[in-house]
Amino acid sequence: MSLPTPIYDLKQFDSVYEPSEDTFLFIDALEADLEYIHSLRPSCILEVGSGSGIVITSLARHFQTQCLFFATDINPVACLCTKQTAYLNNVVVHCTNMNLYCNFKSIFDIILFNPPYVCTEDSEIKPGINRSWAGGRDGRIIIDQFLSQLKLFLSDSGVCYMVALKENKPYEIMATMKVLGFNSCIIKERRILGEHLFVIRFIKEGNLK
Numbered sequence: 240m241s242l243p244t245p246i247y248d249l250k251q252f253d254s255v256y257e258p259s260e261d262t263f264l265f266i267d268a269l270e271a272d273l274e275y276i277h278s279l280r281p282s283c284i285l286e287v288g289s290g291s292g293i294v295i296t297s298l299a300r301h302f303q304t305q306c307l308f309f310a311t312d313i314n315p316v317a318c319l320c321t322k323q324t325a326y327l328n329n330v331v332v333h334c335t336n337m338n339l340y341c342n343f344k345s346i347f348d349i350i351l352f353n354p355p356y357v358c359t360e361d362s363e364i365k366p367g368i369n370r371s372w373a374g375g376r377d378g379r380i381i382i383d384q385f386l387s388q389l390k391l392f393l394s395d396s397g398v399c400y401m402v403a404l405k406e407n408k409p410y411e412i413m414a415t416m417k418v419l420g421f422n423s424c425i426i427k428e429r430r431i432l433g434e435h436l437f438v439i440r441f442i443k444e445g446n447l448k
C-alpha cells in the first residue's frame with residue numbers, strides 16, 4: 240500500500256507553507272502505518288493545519304469514499320489551497336478556517352498535525368506564513384495547545400499522528416501525554432538539513448488495537 244504525492248499548485252498561494260522535508264516525512268510515516276490505519280476502519284479523518292493540503296489529500300485519494308475528510312488551518316489562504324489540492328486530485332476535503340479544532344463538536348478516528356515547531360520568541364507567532372513555522376518557546380506553544388485538547392476530539396479507538404522536532408523534546412511530550420491518558424510511540428524519525436524530525440503516534444490508554 241502506498242501514498243503517492245498528490246498534484247498541487249501553490250502559484251496563487253504565496254502565504255501557504257510549501258511542502259517540505261517534514262511534509263514528506265509525515266506522508267512516509269502514514270504510508271508505513273497504513274495497515275494499522277486500515278485496521279481501525281476509520282470513518283472520519285481530520286488534518287489540523289493542512290497548509291497546501293497534500294497530506295490529507297494523500298489519505299483521501301487512498302480511502303476515496305470510505306471516509307469523510309476534514310481539514311483546518313488558521314491561515315484562510317491555506318484553506319483555499321487545501322480545497323484546490325483536493326479538487327485537483329478528484330477528492331473532497333472539507334476545510335475550515337479555525338484555530339486548531341476548537342469549533343468542532345464531533346470526534347475523529349484519525350487526527351494529523353504537522354505543527355509550527357520551530358523554536359522562536361513567542362512574539363513571532365503572528366498571522367500569515369509565520370504561523371507555519373513559529374512555535375514560540377521550545378517550539379511548543381501550538382503543540383501544547385493542540386495536545387491538551389486531543390482527548391476531546393479523538394475517538395476512543397482513534398489515533399493521532401504528529402510531527403515534532405528534537406528541540407520540542409519529544410520524549411517529554413510523550414511523558415506528558417501519558418499523564419493525560421495516552422500511550423505514544425515514535426513511528427519514524429529522520430535527520431534532514433540539520434533538523435532531527437520525529438513522527439509520534441498517540442492512542443488513548445485502554446485502546447487495545
Ligand SMILES: C[S@@+](CC[C@H](N)C(=O)[O-])C[C@H]1O[C@@H](n2cnc3c(N)ncnc32)[C@H](O)[C@@H]1O
Pocket residue numbers: 256257258259261262265287288289290291292294311312313314317337338339340353354355356370371372381
Ligand atoms: C508546518 S505547516 C504544515 C502544513 C502542511 N500540513 C504540511 O505538512 O505541509 C503548519 C500549518 O499549521 C497551520 N497552523 C498553525 N497554527 C495553527 C492553529 N493554531 N490552528 C490551525 N492551523 C494552524 C499553519 O498555517 C500551517 O499551514
